Amino acid sequence: MLTRSPQRGFTIVELLAVVAVIAILAALLGLNFKSFREMGYRAACLSNLRQIGVAVQTFANEHDMQLPGRAMSTSDAKWPVVLAAYLQNPRVYSAPGRANSAMTTGHDPLSNLRNYTSFILNGFNDLGALDDPSLTVRLVALERPSSVILIGMPHPGSGHFYMDMLEGAGNHNDVLDLTAYGSGSPYLFADGSARVLTKADYDHKLWLVNRDFPVPPAP
Numbered sequence: 001m002l003t004r005s006p007q008r009g010f011t012i013v014e015l016l017a018v019v020a021v022i023a024i025l026a027a028l029l030g031l032n033f034k035s036f037r038e039m040g041y042r043a044a045c046l047s048n049l050r051q052i053g054v055a056v057q058t059f060a061n062e063h064d065m066q067l068p069g070r071a072m073s074t075s076d077a078k079w080p081v082v083l084a085a086y087l088q089n090p091r092v093y094s095a096p097g098r099a100n101s102a103m104t105t106g107h108d109p110l111s112n113l114r115n116y117t118s119f120i121l122n123g124f125n126d127l128g129a130l131d132d133p134s135l136t137v138r139l140v141a142l143e144r145p146s147s148v149i150l151i152g153m154p155h156p157g158s159g160h161f162y163m164d165m166l167e168g169a170g171n172h173n174d175v176l177d178l179t180a181y182g183s184g185s186p187y188l189f190a191d192g193s194a195r196v197l198t199k200a201d202y203d204h205k206l207w208l209v210n211r212d213f214p215v216p217p218a219p
Contacts, residue, residue, distance in 0.1 A: 041097035042181040042196060045118075048092040049151060049186055049194035052119070055086035056150065057139075057192055066136040067150075068121070070129045070162060074113050078161045079121045081110050093117035095153060098180065114159045119151045119188075120175065123162035126213035130166055142209055145190035149206045152187050153180045163207060165215045172204040172215075 059082065060066060068079040084090050093109040095118035107116035123129055124137050142148050154160055155177045164171045178185055184198035187206075197206075205211050 038097070038182050041095075042186060044096040045181070045186045046194045046196070048095065049119075049188040050192070051087065051092045052083065052151060053188050053192040053194060055083045056188075058086045059083060060139045065138045065140045067139060069136045070123065070133045071112075072133045076112065078112050078115070080115070080117050080161075081112060084110055093119065095119070095180065095186075098153075098156065115154075115161045118153060120154045120158070120160055120163045120171070122148070122150050122207055123164045123171075124209065125165045126208045126210040130164060137209075139190060142190045146193060147206060148190040148209060149187045150190045152207075153177050153185050165204070165207065165213075170204075170216060172207065178202050 056067065059068060068082040071078050080090070080093055090109050098118050107114075109117045127135065127137055127141075129135050129137060139145065152163060154163075154171075154175045158175045160171060160175050162171075163176065168174055176185075178199040180186070181196070184196045184201070186194055186196050188194045204215065208215075
């Protein structure tokens with residue numbers, strides 16, 4: 001006569017080990033999902049910047065290769081309004097996954113009173129645009145367009161339209177977000193390319209046409 005051996009259940013130690021493995025796998029999957037989501041946001045932001053770059057080039061082609069001029073008065077059209085005429089959809093002014101995205105806050109990205117886009121335009125202090133707003137910068141004047149940042153990303157809620165080296169401690173110190181997506185931020189360069197620079201690789205001189213321009217040190 002065959003006798004069945006008593007069925008052995010899981011011990012407490014074995015159950016705890018299984019739970020621990022499941023917890024570790026869940027944590028790893030959570031980290032990967034966050035990483036993949038961040039990569040998706042970053043890729044979408046780069047795509048938006050490239051579309052803005054096409055708008056800049058089209059504007060320049062129609063205006064003797066000039067970039068959008070610097071507007072100081074609240075009644076004058078700032079660069080988001082100027083370039084909007086060359087964009088299919090102003091939604092590209094919003095950086096996906098960002099708290100200051102106009103599409104999530106409901107603010108008008110074409111406001112002339114405050115910058116509600118996710119981006120900030122080069123103020124070209126080294127060429128005198130801050131002292132003389134009537135001065136216009138031409139693309140052909142940029143000898144190294146692939147090494148001159150045209151647009152970057154400010155911290156959420158900054159409200160600045162232009163990246164100024166001579167304002168306060170310098171917008172490159174107190175306004176720019178160097179880690180908008182993980183360890184870096186996307187930038188649009190004057191040649192129309194868009195790429196991510198890590199905080200370690202970022203150099204504020206990339207905003208300058210004249211690399212010898214004396215930028216005040218951060219306090």
